[in-house]
Amino acid sequence: MAHIKNDGVIEAVRYTPGGEISVVRAYQRRGAVWSDYVLLGRTELVELLQLGKHYVTGVRKASLGSVFETRSEVRFVDRHIVSGGQPALRDLLVGVPVF
Numbered sequence: 001m002a003h004i005k006n007d008g009v010i011e012a013v014r015y016t017p018g019g020e021i022s023v024v025r026a027y028q029r030r031g032a033v034w035s036d037y038v039l040l041g042r043t044e045l046v047e048l049l050q051l052g053k054h055y056v057t058g059v060r061k062a063s064l065g066s067v068f069e070t071r072s073e074v075r076f077v078d079r080h081i082v083s084g085g086q087p088a089l090r091d092l093l094v095g096v097p098v099f
Contacts, residue, residue: 005029007053009068011037011060012099021045021081021091025099027060027068034066042081042091049076057083057096071095 012025021042028035040048049055058070072084072094080088083096 004054006056006068006070008048008055009034009058009060009070010055010074010093010096011058013093013096014099015091019090021093024093024096026055034060045081046076049074049081057093 008026008028010024010026014022016022024040024045025037026040027037055074056070057072057074058068061067061069074081074083077088081091082088083093086092086094
């Protein structure tokens with residue numbers, strides 16, 4: 001099985017009162033290195049996912065700049081952003097802390 005390179009790792013999320021993702025805190029791959037955390041709005045995240053970028057949930061390991069503990073893949077399905085095997089009923093990133 002081929003190893004899929006992650007384009008980004010989402011470590012925290014903020015939801016609107018209506019349940020949609022408002023903003024996520026993520027790290028993005030910049031060639032061979034990773035960025036400091038960036039804040040991505042919902043629209044920007046949707047555009048990246050529609051372009052075929054591969055985002056996962058996870059956390060950066062302390063003192064190891066480019067090493068992440070990843071969890072599940074983030075998908076854009078039926079106008080909703082979900083992770084893992086969640087049904088696309090609303091935006092939901094399972095196991096990602098709210099900030």
